[in-house]
Amino acid sequence: MKKLFYITTIATLLFSCKQEVAEEKVIDDGLITVTVAQFQSSKMKIGSPLEQDFDVTVKSSGKIDVPPQYRAKVTTFLGGYVKANKLLVGDKVAKGQALITLENTDYLDLQKDYVEVAEQINYLKSEFERQKTLYNEKITSQKNYLKAESDYRQAKGMYQGLREKLVLLNINPANVERGKFTSQITISAPISGDVTVMNANVGMFMSPSDVILEIVDTNYLHLNLSIFEKDILHVKQGQNITFTVPEASKEVFTSKVQLVGKSIENKDRTISVFGTLSPEIKEKLLSGMFVEATIVISTKKGWSLPNEAVIHENDNFYVLLLQNDKENYVFKKEVIKVGEINEHFTELIPTDKVNQHTKIVTKGSYELTN
Numbered sequence: 001m002k003k004l005f006y007i008t009t010i011a012t013l014l015f016s017c018k019q020e021v022a023e024e025k026v027i028d029d030g031l032i033t034v035t036v037a038q039f040q041s042s043k044m045k046i047g048s049p050l051e052q053d054f055d056v057t058v059k060s061s062g063k064i065d066v067p068p069q070y071r072a073k074v075t076t077f078l079g080g081y082v083k084a085n086k087l088l089v090g091d092k093v094a095k096g097q098a099l100i101t102l103e104n105t106d107y108l109d110l111q112k113d114y115v116e117v118a119e120q121i122n123y124l125k126s127e128f129e130r131q132k133t134l135y136n137e138k139i140t141s142q143k144n145y146l147k148a149e150s151d152y153r154q155a156k157g158m159y160q161g162l163r164e165k166l167v168l169l170n171i172n173p174a175n176v177e178r179g180k181f182t183s184q185i186t187i188s189a190p191i192s193g194d195v196t197v198m199n200a201n202v203g204m205f206m207s208p209s210d211v212i213l214e215i216v217d218t219n220y221l222h223l224n225l226s227i228f229e230k231d232i233l234h235v236k237q238g239q240n241i242t243f244t245v246p247e248a249s250k251e252v253f254t255s256k257v258q259l260v261g262k263s264i265e266n267k268d269r270t271i272s273v274f275g276t277l278s279p280e281i282k283e284k285l286l287s288g289m290f291v292e293a294t295i296v297i298s299t300k301k302g303w304s305l306p307n308e309a310v311i312h313e314n315d316n317f318y319v320l321l322l323q324n325d326k327e328n329y330v331f332k333k334e335v336i337k338v339g340e341i342n343e344h345f346t347e348l349i350p351t352d353k354v355n356q357h358t359k360i361v362t363k364g365s366y367e368l369t370n
Contacts, residue, residue, distance in 0.1 A: 031323065031330055031331070031332055032320065032330070032331045032332070032333070032368050032369075033328050033329070033330050033331075034328060034329040034330075034331070035328050035329075036329070039329050042364050042367055043363065043364065044329075044361060044363055044364030044367075044368075045361070045362045045363035045364065046322055046325075046359050046360065046361055046362065047359070047360065047362040048356060048357060048358060048359060048360065049303035049304060049305055049348045049350075049355070049356045049358070049360070050303070050304055051301055051302070051303055051304070051356070052301070052345065053299050053300070053301060053302075054299065054300055054301075054302045054304070054339065054342065054345075054347050055296045055298075055299055055340060055342060056296070056297050056298040056299065056300055056340060057294045057295060057296055057297065058227065058231040058234060058235060058294070058295045058297055059292075059293075060225045060226060060227050060228075060231075060273070060292075060293045060294075060295060061225065061226060061290070061291065061292050061293065062223060062224045062225035062226050062273075062290075062291055062293065063224055063288060063289060063290055063291060064221055064222075064223065064224075064245075064277075064285045064286065064287055064288065064289040064291060065221070065222060065223075065224040065287060066216055066218070066220045066221055066222065066287055067220055069191075070193065070216065070217035070219075070220040071214070071215070071216050071217075071287075072189075072190045072193070072214065072215045072216075073213075073214050074099060074100075074187060074189070074190065074211070074212045074213050074214070074215065075206075075208060075209070075210065075211060075212060076102060076185075076187060076206055076207075076208055076210075076212065077165070077168045077169055077208060078104070078106060078107065078110070078165075078169060078185075078208065079104065079106075079205060079206060079207040079208055079210075080102030080103055080104035080106070080107070080185065080205070080206060081102060081103050081104060081203060081205050081206075082101070082102060082200045082201060082202050082203060082204045082205075082206060083101040083102060083184055083202070084101040084202065085099075085100045085101070085198075085200050085201070085202060087099060087100070087195055087198060087213065088195065088198065089195055089196060089197065089198050090194060090195060091194070091195045092192075092193070092194055092195075093189045093192065093193065093195060093215060094189065095189055095190065095191055095192045096188050096189060097188060097189045098186045098187075098188055099187050099188060099189055099212075099213065100186070100187050100200055100212060100213070101184055101185070101186050101187075102184065102186075102187065102206060103183055103184045103185075104183065105183060107169065107171070107182065107183055107184070108182075108183050110162065110165060110166065110169075111166070111171065111176045111181045111182075112181075113162055114159070114162040114163065114165075114166060114176055114177075115176060115177065115179075117155055117158050117159045117162060118159060118177055120155050121152070121155045121156060121159050124148075124151050124152040124155045125152055127148050127151070127152070128148045128149050128151070130148075131144055131145045131147075131148035131149070132145060132148075132149070169185045170185055170186055170187070170188060171185060187212065189215060190215070191215055192215075192217055193215040193216050193217035193218065193219075194216055194217075194218055195213055195214070195215060196214045196215065196216045196287060197213055197214035198213045199211055199212055199213060200212045200213065216287045218282060218286075218287065219282070221277050221282045221285060221287060222258065222274055222275060222276060222277055223241065223243065223255050223273075223274060223275030223276075223277065223291065223293065224272060225241075225272070225273045225274070225275065225291075225293050225295075226268075226270040226271070226272060226273075227270060227271050227272075227273050227295075228268075228270055228271075229264055229269045229270070229271065232260070232271045232273075234297040235257060235260055235273055235295055235297060236257065236260070236297075237257050237258065237259065237260060238256060238257060239256065239257045239296055239297060240254065240255075240256060240295075240296045241254065241255040241256060241257060241275045241295050241296070242254055242255075242293065242294050242296075243255065243275075243291045243292060243293035243294070244291065244292055244293075245285065245289050245290070245291055246290070246291075246292055247289075247290060248289065249284075251284075252343075253277075253281050253285075254278075254281075255275035255276055255277055255281075255293075256276050257273060257274075257275055257295065258274045258275055258276045259273070259274040260273050260274075261273065273295070300340075302339055302347040302348070303347065303348045303350060303355075303356050304345040304346065304347060304348065305319065305345065305346050305348050305360065305362065306344065306345060306346075306362050307341070307343075307344060307345060307346055308362075308363060308365070308366065309360060309361060309362045309363070309365055310336070310338070310346045310365075311365055311366070311369055317335065317336050317337075317338050318333050318334060318335055318336065318369075319333075319334055319336050319354060319360045319361070319365065320332070320333055320334075320360065320361040320365045320369075321334050321353075321354065321358060321359065321360060322359035322360065331361060331368065333369070334353055334354055336349070336351070336354050337349035337351060
């Protein structure tokens with residue numbers, strides 16, 4: 001009796017092991033089954049790819065910028081201490097407007113030197129003319145005449161040089177010659193625009209190498225994009241550009257190619273491409289903003305799927321193919337090849353498995369795969 005029990009137990013264990021092995025060999029067929037009720041409640045849709053026009057594009061990045069002539073770094077010709085400054089970043093200034101006042105005794109020394117040379121020059125001029133007359137009448141030597149001429153020309157050159165320095169410092173030479181000296185100078189705006197950088201505080205010493213402030217004329221904002229060498233031959237003047245400022249907004253802006261660079265720059269082998277901006281867009285943007293852009297280089301016909309029909313996983317693209325719709329809906333996840341992608345549609349590259357005749361889940365595929 002015990003022997004029969006042992007045989008039965010062993011047979012049972014062997015059968016269980018075989019059943020476990022059989023269950024481990026069951027392979028998932030990758031099919032997704034949905035009931036009719038589930039299909040309808042989820043408002044899923046099935047359709048085939050449709051032919052439409054796709055933009056052929058070139059991707060790029062860059063920034064909002066202005067041409068060099070509309071960006072100014074304000075410095076001083078001769079250093080000085082900041083006496084007065086009422087400007088803040090963001091203030092608008094007009095060309096010629098007083099920006100900042102500097103003070104330094106070196107300005108007084110320059111004016112003193114100018115006055116001394118100005119007083120000497122009249123005497124040296126008259127002495128030169130006198131020596132010239134005497135020389136012509138053979139009364140004086142050529143040596144005296146040449147020395148008088150040399151002294152006069154040296155003084156005249158020094159006078160002109162000091163005068164130009166005063167003008168650069170916005171000091172009126174006529175006032176200096178009348179004895180009106182000043183220890184302060186006013187720096188004026190070289191262009192109209194907005195103050196974008198301010199480095200001066202009252203009491204600071206600003207040397208000629210220091211940038212006191214920067215001015216940008218935002219009326220001339222434009223796109224400055226970098227295009228890789230492999231794409232540049234496709235980019236032409238007048239092509240449409242769409243771009244976003246990803247760090248600030250999801251809004252999509254438009255532009256047109258205005259100018260294409262003629263030489264390859266930098267180590268990354270890129271070429272500069274510039275785009276125009278409308279006044280309405282300029283009001284929303286700031287100089288220096290980073291942008292991501294797409295340049296439309298041509299259009300082509302292609303088979304399209306709604307973006308929500310395409311599943312993007314691990315650098316691959318998938319769709320759900322309809323296998324059966326008799327009693328329930330049965331779908332299979334299939335990898336596809338894609339071309340251009342725009343805001344609403346993805347271009348399908350037809351294959352034997354997925355083409356314009358294939359029935360595909362066009363709405364609701366995300367709910368089935370997540």
